[in-house]
Amino acid sequence: MEYPSKAIKSVIDELASLPGIGRKTALRLALHILKQSEEEAERLGQSIVDLRKNIKYCTECHNISDTDICNICNNPRRDTDVLCIVEDTKDVIAIESTAQFTGRYHVLGGLINPLQGIGPSQLNIESLLSRLRERPCKEIIFAFSANIEGDTTVFYLTKKLKPLGIKVSSIARGIPVGMDLEFTDEVTLARSLMNRTMISVDEG
C-alpha cells in the first residue's frame, strides 16, 4: 500500500506494530487522530512516552505501581497467608475485579515459553523464592491462562517450591459459567469431569 505522506506512513508503521492492530486499522486510527485537536493528539502521544519513562514496579510483588510498595502489598487488611502467582498486571486487575481474593500477589512478568526464548531466569522467580524464604506463607495459588506456557510454568514452580513445604494449588479448569456443555471442547470437558466438585445437600 502506498501512503500519501511520510508522517502518516511512519505513524501507521508504529501503530501496526502493536498487537491486534493491522495496517488498515492503523490507518483508521491515524485519520481519527488527524480529526482531533493538536492538544488531544499531543496528550495521547505524550501519555505513551510518559508511561514507559515513568512507570514503577512494586519491589515486593512486581506489579505496576505509583509507589515503591504497591497498594495491595501495603494494605494491612490483605491476607499474608495466601499468595497468588500471576503472569501479568492484567491478571491482577481481572482477579481483583472478582472481589473474591483477599491475599497478595506475585507478578512473574511472563510465562515460561521456550519457543519464544523465555526461560525461568527472565521471570520474577528468584525474587519469589527469596520473598517466601523471608516471609513464608501457607498457600500458593497459581492463576495462569489454560495453555501450554501456563502448565509448564506451574510444573517448574511446583518443583522449585517443593522444598519450602507450602501448600500449592491452581485455579480450576472447567466449563465457563453460562457455556453450553455441547459446545465445550473435549479437553476442557475431560478435565471438568476429572476435577468434579462434590455437592453437599443439607438435610432439612
Next chain:
Amino acid sequence: MEYPSKAIKSVIDELASLPGIGRKTALRLALHILKQSEEEAERLGQSIVDLRKNIKYCTECHNISDTDICNICNNPRRDTDVLCIVEDTKDVIAIESTAQFTGRYHVLGGLINPLQGIGPSQLNIESLLSRLRERPCKEIIFAFSANIEGDTTVFYLTKKLKPLGIKVSSIARGIPVGMDLEFTDEVTLARSLMNRTMISVDEG
C-alpha cells in the same frame, strides 16, 4: 476497573478514546508498550504527536500530502478529464490500490451527516466548485460508502453540480465479488437487479 498506577490509567484513558479500542484492549496495548524499550515507546508516542503537528494537505484535492500539491495532482500522466470525489484519504488509498483509476481526486473530508452536525459548509465542497469553475472536467465519479450519509452527499452534490453541465456518475452498488447470492441483503439484491449490466457475446 481499578488500575494500579496513574501512568497506566492515563494511557488507557487516551487509547480507549480511539475508535474500536475498548478499555481491555487499551490495557493490553499499554502492557505491550511497557515490554518494549524506552526508545520504541518514545518513537510511537512521538510519531503521533508529529503526525498531528506536521501534517499537510494538498491545496488542490485536500488529500494528505508531504508537499503543497500532492503526487497525484502533480502527476502529468493522470487524466484531468475525470474527477473522483471521495470522503477520506483511506478511500483514495483503496481506489489507488485497484490500479483501475487514472483520473484525479477531490477529498471532501467527510460526508453530510445532519445527525452528527456535519453540514456541507464543513466539507471541502466550496473548493470543489471553484476548482471545477476554473478547470472544468468531463466526468465526475462519486465514490462514497453505501449508506445514508453517502446517498445524501451524492444528492446534494448532484444538485450543486448541475449548472456546470458535467456528466456525473456513482460507483456501482451490487453483490461483492465472491459473495453468495443467498446471503446478500434485499436492498443490495434489489439494486443489483435494477442496475444490471448488459452482457455482450462476440459471435464466433
